Amino acid sequence: MSGQLSDRFGRKPVLFVTIILQTICTFAQVYSTSWLMFTILLFINGLGQISNFVAALVLGAEVLTDKVRVLYSSLGTCFGFALGYMMLPLFAYFIRDWRYLLLALSVVGAAYLPAWWLIPESPRWLLSQGRVKEAEAIVKKAAKWNKLQTPAIIFEESCYNETKTDVKEKYNVLDLLKSQARGTTLIVSLVSFTITAGYFGLSFDTPQLHTNPFVSCFISAAVEFPAYVSSWLALLYLPRRLSVVGSLFIGAVPLFLIQLVPQELSYLSLSLEMLGKYGFTSGLSMMFAYTAELYPTPLRNTATGTTGTVSRLGSCIAPFMLKMRLWFKYLPYILLGTLSILSAFAAFFLPETLGQPLPENFEQMQRGKGYFLYLITPGYLFKSLQTF
Known part of the structure; x- marks a missing residue:
């Protein structure tokens, strides 16, 4: 819903309203009197968190240009995420009482509110309105x-x-299924779903890293830094399609190789699992920037939010997928690896956006159609047969 609201009312208002929502709910959790109350507040907290993340991503992508936009969309947002990920176990290690821990986290959220006077609205969105x-x-x-x-x-x-x-023509989520955007939306949703399922599936497996849960969480977060640097360099110098396909293969291949590792070499299995997480983390970072580049301004936040919603279904099924090891130890790895290979093949049909300006309307999005997708369009086939 936040994507639709952001395209209707602006990136900046949605960004700060959801930051306030997240901060208030985190603070209110401190005074929870039951597990039900705590869970409901946590749910609303999550709505605010992912909403302001997407709004900030799109706002930055539209305000900044060229290499700075790539830097922000990859390292800027994802380094911030990884830094927060690493800070959480540090906070929790020194603040063992969960109420005081939540209080400290709510103060961190409140510290961002003065940025309202520093961050502008997206000029691209204003022009589209x-x-x-x-x-x-x-x-x-x-x-x-x-x-x-x-x-x-x-x-x-x-x-x-x-x-x-x-401006008289208002766009909504159904426009993502129009002929110009349908194929791109379905493929981006599949790729995002797969990468998110792999990322969270391997993240939920982090207790294997160390007997101390605080150290395990910290290591899992630290692994993400080289992945984000790699994704930034790939976005700068390599085609988007090639980068996403490569990250899916890097995520998939180690999951198949784990089955060949003898049980006594447990550290090798963990290394392969972290290599898989490296691949999925790189892909996750690249898809944030790639998705924002694919869609026109009036629909960019809606598209990012909608494909992000589909991707979060991957994080929802990740814990259940891990439980399949009760039937066969390597079944989760086989499923994730197979899904990644299929998604890598689908990603070949996405449009290429390297070196292209952000599309402002559907016509510009259509011009960015991928070469492989162009080859299989009925019009092209018809012309080929006609020529023959």
């Missing part, structure tokens, strides 16, 4: 910060009139 003057004001302010000169008129009047007309 016909609010050209506000978009110009933000661009001029950014130019002033960077000591650059701007023309008197940044966006032409014709652009203003065109945008104002386009």
Whole structure:
């Protein structure tokens, strides 16, 4: 729902409203009087957390440009996630009472609220809503910060009139299934589902890393740093499709190899499992940036939120998938590995966005159609047969 709200009311309001929601619910959990009350507050807390994560990702991707956008969409958001992941066991180690631990976490959330006066609304979103003057004001302010000169008129009047007309057409989640976006949406959803299932499945397996749960959690978080650096470098220099396919293979192959490791070499099995997590973590980071680049501005947050919702089904089934080892020890690894190989094949049909500007409408999204997808379109086949 947050993606739809963000495309309707703006990235910035949704970002800060959900930060407030998360902070209030974390604080309220301190005073929980029952397990039911605690769980309900935790559920609402989760709604706020993933919503502000997606809103911040899209806002940054739209405000920043070129290599800085790639840096923010990969290292910026994901390093922040990994740093918070590592801080949690450190907080918990020194604050053993769960009420005081939640109180400390709520203070961290409240510290972000003054950023309202520093973070601008997305000029791209404002333009998509016909609010050209506000978009110009933000661009001029950014130019002033960077000591650059701007023309008197940044966006032409014709652009203003065109945008104002386009605003009358409101987009919703059903537009993701239109002919221009349907194939991309289905493939991105499948790939995101697989990567998230693999990431959380192997993350939930972290108690095997160390007998101390605090150390296990810390190691699992620390493994993510090299994965995020790799994804950033891949996004800078390699095609998006190739990078995502590669991360899926790196996640899948170790899961198949684990079955060949003798039981006495447990550390080798754990190393292969962490290599698999490295692959899925890299893919997760890349899909954040890739998804934001695939969709046009009026639908970008809705698309990111919707495909993110599908991906979270992967995190929901991950614990149940791990329980399948009661029937056969390696069954979870086989399922995740097979699903990853299938998703890698599907990812070949995604459009390539490396070096391309962010699409502002469906027509620009259509022009970015992937080569493989183009080859199998009925129109192309018909022309080929006609020529033959």
